[in-house]
Amino acid sequence: MSAPKGIASTPAPRRGRPRSEARKQAILQAAFELLEERGLAATSMDAVAERAGVSKATIYRWWDSKELLALDALYAAWDTAGPVARQTGTLRAEMLALVRPWVRLVAAGPSARILTALLAEAQNDPAFGQAYRAHFVEPRRDQARAVFWRAIARGEIPAGIDVEVAIDLLWGPLYHRLFHGHAPLNDRFARRSVDTVLAGILPRETTSPD
Amino acid sequence: MSAPKGIASTPAPRRGRPRSEARKQAILQAAFELLEERGLAATSMDAVAERAGVSKATIYRWWDSKELLALDALYAAWDTAGPVARQTGTLRAEMLALVRPWVRLVAAGPSARILTALLAEAQNDPAFGQAYRAHFVEPRRDQARAVFWRAIARGEIPAGIDVEVAIDLLWGPLYHRLFHGHAPLNDRFARRSVDTVLAGILPRETTSPD
């Protein structure tokens, strides 16, 4: 195979007719619209091709599968997700700065439907799973790691804290409500959740017995 | 339609040839095996029918879709999940009693793959979503609610606690690791997670500022 594939990157100019960047954007746009309207399962590649005014072959030249396209489309649509958490001085403020934009972004649209579909695919296809985590999981964990490390550096929380566990305690409840939908995912829940986790982490006199 | 469909119940059949219970079990068994081996997407109704020694029409007579069948099959396979949490006296012990069997059950097999597939379907089909929650979400929440209420009654935790939030804090991190697979879901993580949440809930001298 001569062209770089999978999750698309802009190729270096080669011989022959160059790939059209405009078409790539049209495909991503069309794919995202259809995903929003119908979800992944009900979005066919033919439909994407038609709405983008593009042939199926062109799509498959950029992405190897429908799922990879969906991953890219969702990721591209979220690129406007805003800047990373600013260093605001307290752990609580930084945790909220991390979590709130995500809640706003995700609670609004039909993101849960698309995300769970990608999640399911990630369980079936290990390679896709890697891509999924690299796009949607690790970036947020990296940000969170930085937040907790800064708090440790400031002395806000003990150095002995298991940061990985703390990250799961931070994000887990939010994803839980997003995916299962048993109760609303809103700013109030985010605050309560963050506060409780924080209370569990911050140093205190009596610790729970092992 | 005269017969109850979707999630099967065992009504009192009066007229006509009665449904074969043996075949129902064979179908559920075959479905579960295939789900374990291949996941939901790669399990075809034809394959289920063949392995169960049953015709496709028979399956569709009792389950409206592959997803509802998978829901039933997984649920039936988990019915041996063991007794509910015993009243062990302390909140921590009861939380662990709730969570540990689930972790063992889920971490062992390929449950995550099946569960995420069902989750994705639940997002696409509201009716299925209800069935999903009624089978896999609400029962555990009910148990957890009872656990927290007992702790309140005992005076272990303040009555003002938002139990629903607490439940999400308990289960969220566990599901998070199960679904995203970025780190192991084991007993150690369960203990740490429970302890931190507990520390966040239990009364202390200094509370976090609002």
Add this chain to the structure above:
Amino acid sequence: MSAPKGIASTPAPRRGRPRSEARKQAILQAAFELLEERGLAATSMDAVAERAGVSKATIYRWWDSKELLALDALYAAWDTAGPVARQTGTLRAEMLALVRPWVRLVAAGPSARILTALLAEAQNDPAFGQAYRAHFVEPRRDQARAVFWRAIARGEIPAGIDVEVAIDLLWGPLYHRLFHGHAPLNDRFARRSVDTVLAGILPRETTSPD
């Protein structure tokens, strides 16, 4: 098998509950109506059972297959086809007496549709073919044979005539129009057809060279 089947006859009394003749008639009636409305292919046994107010098992106790039922139903509906050809003295008159009632009967309703379906089945299943011919072909040939034999006895036509060929010449063109539908099958065509055949059979001076 204890009961006489295939083309049904009224059985001799045996032990146990006797078969209901009324139900048999209801089945034949329902079958004929549906055949008229939809043709054989679009008539399902379930539909016959429902319209007759009878269970499928009852139908299959009388007839071995849908086709045999259809054969019986059409035959029963035609039993009112009128008396056999009267001996009217001339060959031409008797031929017309033979052919005209059939033309009237067949040209009116949707018989061609049913008959061709039975014909097709007769080609696939030799046993059914025998039943078909015994019901719809041989009776008419027998009548025609008698007609020609009387004409020979009267000296109207030479004894050397091949009666079997003559019968095919008489009926062939009529069936041709019935089945192919390229031109109307009416009394005028029947007369012309009969006259031409007659002219070919009656003795003349010059015969065609061999």
Add this chain to the structure above:
Amino acid sequence: MSAPKGIASTPAPRRGRPRSEARKQAILQAAFELLEERGLAATSMDAVAERAGVSKATIYRWWDSKELLALDALYAAWDTAGPVARQTGTLRAEMLALVRPWVRLVAAGPSARILTALLAEAQNDPAFGQAYRAHFVEPRRDQARAVFWRAIARGEIPAGIDVEVAIDLLWGPLYHRLFHGHAPLNDRFARRSVDTVLAGILPRETTSPD
């Protein structure tokens, strides 16, 4: 739909991948073989696809139904049926030249089984009926018309003859034996049949009374 369907023609394809003529032939060939072996009812589209080494979708892309495919397949297999009747000078010779190749063709193989199945379908579906007549009925009638007209032009038979009726008298008996199978369809029968019809048509002294 942009492509011509039903009975295939060979248009000038412009855009996109052109239809594979080899596959078309493979389908027609496979269909004809299966029709010969099993008849129309027992020939499944899956079986045709498998034997032709082709997907079912490809078959349905070009033929709307099994029956239209069968029509095409039988027609294609008969295209080698030989040249049209030569002008041999006498009506009798030309009638025989018309009829004999058909008798040979049809009496040999299992054509009757296929033809009656198509006939039955023609009765159920008017559109198919048109196609059937256009392929299997009208061409032969056209040839026969020409034969009779030439005979009239030569003065062999009176101009007042009803040619349409004559054609039915010519073909009717042959189809009759083919379809009903009560007696052999062979060259001897064809000769006798033609001679009798001829005798009924040719001018004579005494005509039958009205």
Add this chain to the structure above:
DNA sequence: CGGTAATCGAGACGGTACGTCATGTCTTACA
């Protein structure tokens, strides 16, 4: 007159084919 043996209504069931649809590949002609 009560037991026995068949028929009957209802409907579950195995099997088989149907015709449709979506994925991802391939084949043309054109740009």
Add this chain to the structure above:
DNA sequence: TGTAAGACATGACGTACCGTCTCGATTACCG
């Protein structure tokens, strides 16, 4: 070489029908 158009293999889908079966309820007759 990239692209639009669209044919193609593969394989699952959910439906429909046939003819068989399994129940419980019904009806005759026969002892």
